[in-house]
Amino acid sequence: MSEITLEIDGREVKAKEGMTILEAAQSAGIFIPTLCHHEKLEPYGACRICTVEIESRGRTNLVAACLYPVEQNLVVRTRSKRVDKVRKVLLELMLAHAPEAGELQDLAKEYRADKARFEKESSFCILCGLCVRYCAEVKKKNAIGFVDRGVRREVAFIPEIASKECWNCKECFPLCPTEALQAAFLLTKALMSPSLACDTESEE
Amino acid sequence: MPKINSPAELEKLRKGIVSKRDPNKSGIAVCTGTGCLALGADKVVAALKEEIKKHGLEDKVDIKETGCPGFCERGTVVVIYPEEICYLQVQPEDAGEVISQTILAKKVIDRLLYVDPTTSEKAVRESEIPFYKNQMRLIIGNNIKLDPKSIDDYLALGGYSALAKVLSQMTPEQVLAEVKKSNLRGRGGGGFPTGRKWEECRNAPDEIRYVIVNADEGDPGAFMDRALLEGNPHSVLEGLIIGAYAIGSHEGYIYVRQEYPLAIENVIIAIKQAEEYGFLGKNILGSGFDFTVKVHRGAGAFVSGESSALMTAIEGRVGEPRPKYIHTAVKGVRDRPSCLNNVETWANVPLIINKGADWFARIGTEGSKGTKIFSLVGKVNNTGLVEVPMGITLRDVIYKVGGGIPGGKKFKAVQTGGPSGGCIPEEQLDMPVDFDELTKAGSMMGSGGMIVMDEDTCMVDIARYFLNFLSDESCGKCVPCREGIRQMLKVLSNITKGKGKKGDIELLEELAEVTRDASLCALGRTAANPVMSTIRYFRDEYEAHIKEKKCPAYVCKELISYYIDPDKCKACMICLRQCPAGAIVGDKNQIHVIVQEKCIKCKTCFEVCPPRFNAVRRISGEPVPPPIPEEARIIARKSKEK
Numbered sequence: 001m002s003e004i005t006l007e008i009d010g011r012e013v014k015a016k017e018g019m020t021i022l023e024a025a026q027s028a029g030i031f032i033p034t035l036c037h038h039e040k041l042e043p044y045g046a047c048r049i050c051t052v053e054i055e056s057r058g059r060t061n062l063v064a065a066c067l068y069p070v071e072q073n074l075v076v077r078t079r080s081k082r083v084d085k086v087r088k089v090l091l092e093l094m095l096a097h098a099p100e101a102g103e104l105q106d107l108a109k110e111y112r113a114d115k116a117r118f119e120k121e122s123s124f125c126i127l128c129g130l131c132v133r134y135c136a137e138v139k140k141k142n143a144i145g146f147v148d149r150g151v152r153r154e155v156a157f158i159p160e161i162a163s164k165e166c167w168n169c170k171e172c173f174p175l176c177p178t179e180a181l182q183a184a185f186l187l188t189k190a191l192m193s194p195s196l197a198c199d200t201e202s203e204e
Numbered sequence: 205m206p207k208i209n210s211p212a213e214l215e216k217l218r219k220g221i222v223s224k225r226d227p228n229k230s231g232i233a234v235c236t237g238t239g240c241l242a243l244g245a246d247k248v249v250a251a252l253k254e255e256i257k258k259h260g261l262e263d264k265v266d267i268k269e270t271g272c273p274g275f276c277e278r279g280t281v282v283v284i285y286p287e288e289i290c291y292l293q294v295q296p297e298d299a300g301e302v303i304s305q306t307i308l309a310k311k312v313i314d315r316l317l318y319v320d321p322t323t324s325e326k327a328v329r330e331s332e333i334p335f336y337k338n339q340m341r342l343i344i345g346n347n348i349k350l351d352p353k354s355i356d357d358y359l360a361l362g363g364y365s366a367l368a369k370v371l372s373q374m375t376p377e378q379v380l381a382e383v384k385k386s387n388l389r390g391r392g393g394g395g396f397p398t399g400r401k402w403e404e405c406r407n408a409p410d411e412i413r414y415v416i417v418n419a420d421e422g423d424p425g426a427f428m429d430r431a432l433l434e435g436n437p438h439s440v441l442e443g444l445i446i447g448a449y450a451i452g453s454h455e456g457y458i459y460v461r462q463e464y465p466l467a468i469e470n471v472i473i474a475i476k477q478a479e480e481y482g483f484l485g486k487n488i489l490g491s492g493f494d495f496t497v498k499v500h501r502g503a504g505a506f507v508s509g510e511s512s513a514l515m516t517a518i519e520g521r522v523g524e525p526r527p528k529y530i531h532t533a534v535k536g537v538r539d540r541p542s543c544l545n546n547v548e549t550w551a552n553v554p555l556i557i558n559k560g561a562d563w564f565a566r567i568g569t570e571g572s573k574g575t576k577i578f579s580l581v582g583k584v585n586n587t588g589l590v591e592v593p594m595g596i597t598l599r600d601v602i603y604k605v606g607g608g609i610p611g612g613k614k615f616k617a618v619q620t621g622g623p624s625g626g627c628i629p630e631e632q633l634d635m636p637v638d639f640d641e642l643t644k645a646g647s648m649m650g651s652g653g654m655i656v657m658d659e660d661t662c663m664v665d666i667a668r669y670f671l672n673f674l675s676d677e678s679c680g681k682c683v684p685c686r687e688g689i690r691q692m693l694k695v696l697s698n699i700t701k702g703k704g705k706k707g708d709i710e711l712l713e714e715l716a717e718v719t720r721d722a723s724l725c726a727l728g729r730t731a732a733n734p735v736m737s738t739i740r741y742f743r744d745e746y747e748a749h750i751k752e753k754k755c756p757a758y759v760c761k762e763l764i765s766y767y768i769d770p771d772k773c774k775a776c777m778i779c780l781r782q783c784p785a786g787a788i789v790g791d792k793n794q795i796h797v798i799v800q801e802k803c804i805k806c807k808t809c810f811e812v813c814p815p816r817f818n819a820v821r822r823i824s825g826e827p828v829p830p831p832i833p834e835e836a837r838i839i840a841r842k843s844k845e846k
Contacts, residue, residue, distance in 0.1 A: 045527030046682045048722045062721045068529050082721070086684075089718040093687035118691055127680065146522075146680075149505070151690045153680030 006074040021065040021076055022050055032078050033087070033107055035094075035177050036128035037066045041137050047094075047128055049107070051086050053077040062086065084111055092117040094126045098178035101126075124179045125155055131172035141165045144172065144186075157190035166191075207482040209490040211368035217481075218365075221356050230265045230307050231285035233348050234294075237272025237434055238427070238466055239588075240279035244296065245269075248280045251299035258303075265307055268357075271347035271435015274589035275335055278318070283330060283348055290330040291316035321585065321607065335586045338604040340567070340593045342575050343551050344428075347435035352470045355477035358438040364483055366554035370446050371491035374557075379450035380406065383553065386561035387573040392418055392509075392546030393621070393650045394726070395572070395639035401543055405533040406451045408541035413453040416518070416537070416544040417444055419460040419467065420502045420509040423622030424673060426653035428577040429547035431589050433460065433467040436551070437474035441497070443553030445483065448495045451543055456497040459514055462504055472499055506623075506677035510725050511544045512536070513679070524679040525725035546651065548577055568594030572638040576652060582619075583658035585610050592637065599633040602656055613658040616757075617741070621650030623670045623677075624730030626737025627663060646737040648730070662759035663742040664749050668696040670734035678727060685728030688719030692735055700760040704750035709739060754825025761805040764824045768809070770795050770832045772819035775839050779809035779820060795837040800828055 004015050008030050015024035020043065025032050035047040043066045050065040055075035062082060077083065091113035095104055099115045104126075108115055127146075132155060135144050143161040147154050157166070166187055208214050232252055236245045249269055256265050273281055278292035284306050291302065294316060305311045318327040320334065327333045330348075350357035358364070370379050384399030405413055417440060421429040433440060444456055458475075460468050475497055478484045486494045500518050507513050508523035515537045517523035528535065536542025552574060556564045565573050572594040578601065581587045585607030592601055598618055602608070609615050617627040626647030628635070635641050639649045657666065671693040680686045692715050695708050716732030723729045739746060748754045755763040768779070768788075773795045780788040780796050787803045790796030798809065813820040 043527065045724055048683055048724070051722050063529065064527065064724070067527050086718050086722045089714065090683050090687075090722065093683055093691065096687070096691075119694070121690075126683065127686070129681075149507075149676075149680045150678040151675045151680065151686060151693075153686065 004070050004072050006070050006072070006076065008076040009078055015070045017070070019070050021052060021054070021063070021068045021070060021074075024070050025065065025076070025078065030078060032065050033110075034066060035103065035126065036130065038130055038134070038175065041130070041133045043067050044129055044133060047090070047126065049087055049090055051083055051090075053080045053083050087111045088113045097121050097123045097126055101178035103177045123154065126178055127153060127155065128177060129155075130175040130177070131155065134172050134175055139165075139169065139171065141169075155186065157187050159190045162187060162190050207480070209482065209487075211372045211489055214359075214364060214368050214489065218359050218362075221360050225360060228286055230261075231268060232265060232302070232307070233268045233270045233283040233285065235272055235279060235281040235348065236269040237276075237347075237431055238464075239272060239276035240281060241466075243279040245280040247296040248282065248294050248299065251296035252302065255299045255303040259308065261303070261307070265303075268351050269353075270350060271352050272344075272431040272589060273330070273348035274341075274344060274431070274591070275333075275586065276588040277586050278588075281348070282316075288329045288331070290318065290328070290333065292318055334607065335588070335590070335605055338600065339591050340575050341591045342555060343439070343548065344432065344435070344577055344589060344591045346439070347431065350436065352435050352437055353473050355438060355474065355481060358436070362558070363438055363554075364442055364481075366557035367442050367445055367483060368489055370449055370557055371489050371493060376406070376450045376452060379446060379557070382561045383450065383556060384561075386556045386564040387571075388549065388552055388556060388564070389572060389639060390546060391548035391552070391576065391651065393624070393648065395649055398545060398549055401531075401533050401545070402447060402451050404531060405453075405541045405543040408534045410541050412455070412540045413451055414537045414540055414542040415444055415448045415451060415453045415456040416514070416542060417456070417458040417550055418509060418511070418514060418544050418546045419458060419464070419471075420514060421461065421464075421547075421651060422506040422509050422677075423651055423653040425581045425655055426579045426622060426651055428579055428589060428652045430464050430467050432547050432551055432577070433464070434470050437467075437471040438478065439551045439554060440547055441471070441474055441478055442483075443550035444497065445488070445495055446553050446557060447543065447545070447550065449493055453543070454494050454496070456495065457500050457518055457537075458497060459500045459502055459508075459518065461502040461508075468499060468501060475499065505679070506673075507679045507725075507727055510727055512725070514544065515542055522679075524681055525727070527682075527724050548652070569636055569638045569641075571640050572649075576637060576649070578652045578654040580606050580654050580656070582654075582656040583609055583613065583661070584656040594638055595636045597634050597636055598628065601637065601654070602633070606656065609656070609658050611658075613660065615656070616659050616661055617657045617663065617666075619647075619655040619657065619666065619734075620653065621648035621733070622653045623673050624648065624727065624733055625650045625653070626733045627657070627666065627741060628737070629741040632741075646740055647733065660757055660759070662700070662755055662757040663738040663745045664696060664755075665700055665757075665759050667734045667738045668693065668700055671696055671731070674727070674731050678731070682722075682724040682728060684719045684722040685724065685731060688715050688723070688728070689731055691715055692719070692732065696735070699746065699749045700755075701762040702749070702753045702760070704746075704753075706750065708750055709743070709746055712739065748825065752825040756824070758822045758824055764805060764822055765800060765828045766798055766803060766805065766807070766809055767821045767823050767828050768796050768798055769819045769821055770797075770837070772817055774817050774819070776814065776817065778812050778814065782808050782812050784808060790837065793839050795832065795839060797831045797837070 002017050013028040032050050034050045036044045045064045045067045052065045088111040091108050095115035096118040136142050143165045144157045147156045234249050280294045282291040282294045318333045388398040389395040505523050508517050510525050511532045512526040513523045532542050575591050577591045580590050590605050619627045642649050675689045675693050678685050716736050719732045758764050785804045787799045788796050810820045
C-alpha cells in the first residue's frame with residue numbers, strides 16, 4: 001500500500017491508501033468527534049457529527065470523516081465555521097431525543113448547542129445503530145434491529161432471538177451513547193410482551 | 205420463433221413481418237396503458253371486438269392494444285388507421301358507431317374528436333391536436349403504434365436495428381464514443397453525463413460488470429417511466445443491451461417497482477421474446493457477445509430509487525443508501541462496477557445509434573441535449589405525458605402543450621423535479637427546460653414530474669406536503685435527513701396552523717442548510733429544496749401566515765373562515781341544505797348564518813352559493829364579523845312576480 005500525504009488542520013499527515021480521514025487524523029492524534037463510529041464495526045456514516053471540510057481539486061466540500069478515503073494532497077479542516085454550524089445543529093437535533101446523554105452534553109458545550117432548541121421527543125435514542133450493528137457484525141446474532149423508516153424509525157429487540165441470546169451477553173448495553181438503560185428497557189419489554197415489541201411475531 | 209443469427213437474418217425477418225402487413229388495412233389502436241385502463245379501456249377493446257365480430261370484419265380490421273400516447277386527460281384514446289383519426293374519451297357505447305361509421309362508412313365521428321377550448325376548432329388527426337403538435341415525440345411517439353406484448357410490432361418499426369448495427373459494425377469503444385459525443389445526460393434526476401458514467405464503469409478493473417435499468421419511479425405525480433416500460437419495453441431493452449456491449453457487461457437487471465404490475469408483465473414478456481429471437485442470451489446475432497437480464501421487483505420504498513440504495517436492494521438487503529464515497533459505476537452491486545441508468549435514458553440509446561450523435565446533439569441547448577418526457581399534472585388543462593425538446597420554455601410547455609390553466613384561474617408556480625425539486629414562479633416561466641438552468645433557479649430537472657399550481661395553491665402548504673412525503677420516505681438512517689426533515693415539517697405544520705413564530709423562516713433556512721450539507725445521500729441533500737425554493741420566491745406568503753395569520757390562497761383551514769354576507773344572502777337554503785356539518789342556521793326568508801364553532805371549512809357553501817348572490821365570503825387574517833341578531837335576519841320578500 002502506498003503512502004499518502006495530506007494536510008489536516010494545517011499539519012502534514014502521512015496515511016496509507018485506503019484509510020479514512022478519521023483514521024488518518026486519529027493516527028496523528030487529531031481529534032474528530034464521533035457518535036456512531038466504533039473500531040470493531042464497519043463505518044456507518046449516520047450521525048454525521050464527524051463532518052469535516054475538505055479541499056480537493058479546487059473545491060470545498062463537507063464530508064463524513066469516518067468514510068471519506070484519504071487522497072494525496074487532500075486538505076482537511078476539522079473545525080471551521082461551516083463544520084461547527086453543522087455539528088451544532090446536529091447536536092441540537094439529537095438532544096431533542098436524548099437531552100440528558102452525557103456524550104451529547106459534552107459536545108454541546110464545545111459547540112454551544114442549545115439542548116432545548118427543539119421540542120423534546122422522548123425516544124432517548126439517536127439511532128446511531130451501535131447496538132444493532134454490534135449484535136449483527138460482532139456477535140452475529142441479529143437480536144436487535146431497526147424497525148420502520150423515516151421519522152418513525154426505531155430500534156427493537158426481536159423477541160424470538162433475544163429470549164435465547166441476550167441473557168448472557170448484554171454487550172450492547174455499554175455501547176449506547178445516550179441511555180444504557182434504554183437498551184435494558186427495550187429488551188425487557190421485548191421479552192415480557194413480545195407482541196408489543198414486534199408486530200411481526202412468528203407463529204412458532 | 206427461430207433464433208436470429210446475424211443482422212442479415214434480422215433484416216430478412218423484418219421484411220417478412222412488414223410485407224405481411226398491409227399499410228392500407230384498417231386498424232384500431234386503443235391505449236391500454238394504466239391511465240386508460242383505469243378509465244375502462246379494456247371494456248372499449250371488448251366492445252370494439254364484439255362489433256368487429258358482429259360485422260364479420262375479423263380479417264379486415266386489426267385491433268391493437270397499445271401503450272400510452274400521453275393524453276391521459278382524455279382517455280380512452282383510440283386511433284384509427286390508416287387515416288390516423290384520433291378519438292378521445294371513447295366509451296364502450298361508442299364502439300358500434302366507430303365500426304359502422306368510421307371503419308365501414310369512412311366517416312369521422314365529430315363528437316369524439318378533440319375540440320380546442322378557445323377556438324372551438326376540431327382536430328381529426330393526432331398531429332393536429334395542439335397538445336401533440338407542440339411536442340417532439342422521439343421516445344414516446346411509438347407507444348400508440350405498437351402492441352407492447354408483440355416483438356414483431358417493434359421489429360416492424362425498425363426495432364433492434366441499432367443493436368444489429370452496434371454488434372456488426374461498431375466496437376464497444378466506438379459505441380461509447382458515440383454516446384459521449386451525443387452529450388446524453390441521465391434522465392433520472394441528477395443529469396450526470398451518460399457516456400462518462402459508462403466509461404467509468406467500463407474502465408473499472410473487474411471481470412464482472414452489471415448494467416441496470418432504474419424503473420423505481422416514485423415521485424408523486426410522475427409516470428413517464430411507467431408509460432415507457434409498459435408501452436415500449438423493447439426500446440428500453442435494446443438500449444440496455446447496447447449499453448452492456450459498450451461497457452463490457454454480461455448481466456443486467458431491470459429494477460421495477462412492485463406498484464407497476466403492467467410494466468413488470470410487459471417487460472417480462474419482452475425479455476422472453478428477445479431471448480427467443482436471440483437478442484438476449486449467448487452469441488447475440490452471431491456476434492459472440494453474451495448478455496442476460498433479470499427483472500427485480502422493488503418493495504415500495506421511494507429511497508430505493510437512489511442508486512446505491514437500489515443496488516443494496518438488488519443484493520437482497522434493505523434498500524438503504526450506502527455511505528461510501530465511491531461511485532456505484534466503480535463499486536455497485538456486490539461491489540462490482542454497476543452502471544445504473546433511468547428507463548428514459550436507456551430508451552434514448554437506440555435512437556442515438558440509429559440517427560447519430562450529431563443529429564441528437566442538434567436538439568436542445570448547449571448543456572442539455574435531446575428531448576425530455578414530463579408528466580404534466582395539476583392545474584393545467586391538458587394533463588398527461590408530454591415529450592418536448594430541451595430548451596423549450598416552461599411557458600410553452602404549460603400554455604402551448606398544456607393548454608393553460610383551467611377555469612380562468614391565474615398561474616402561480618410550477619413544481620419540477622419531484623419532492624427534491626422546487627417551485628418556479630411566473631416571472632421565471634421563460635426559462636428554458638435545461639438541467640443547469642432549472643438547478644440555478646433552485647429546482648431541478650428530476651425525473652420529469654411537472655406539477656402546475658394556480659392561485660388557489662398555498663405555497664407553504666405545498667412545502668409541508670412534500671416534507672411530509674419525505675418524512676415517510678427517508679430511510680431514517682442519517683441524522684440530518686431524518687431529524688432535519690422532522691423539525692422542518694414541524695415548523696411548516698405550525699405555520700399552516702397559525703402557530704408560526706417570528707424567526708421560523710430563519711430556522712427553516714438553517715435546518716435546510718444543514719440537511720443539504722450533511723446528509724448521507726441525495727434524498728437528504730435535496731430534501732430541503734421545496735422549502736428553500738418556496739421561501740425564495742414566495743416569502744411574502746410565509747410572512748402572511750406568520751405575521752398576519754393569513755393564508756393568501758385560502759387553503760390552510762386553521763387560518764380561514766367562511767362568512768355569509770347578510771346584505772347579500774337571499775335565504776335560498778342551498779348552502780344550508782348542503783352543509784355537511786350542519787353548521788348553517790337559517791330558514792326560508794331568514795338570512796343564513798354560519799356557526800363558526802361547527803364549521804369544518806369544507807368550502808361547500810362557498811362553492812354552491814349561486815353566483816348571482818355571491819354571498820359567501822372567505823376570510824383570512826382578520827376576525828369574522830359577529831352574526832347579525834336573530835330579529836334582523838328576517839327577509840321581507842317582495843312580491844314573487846317581480
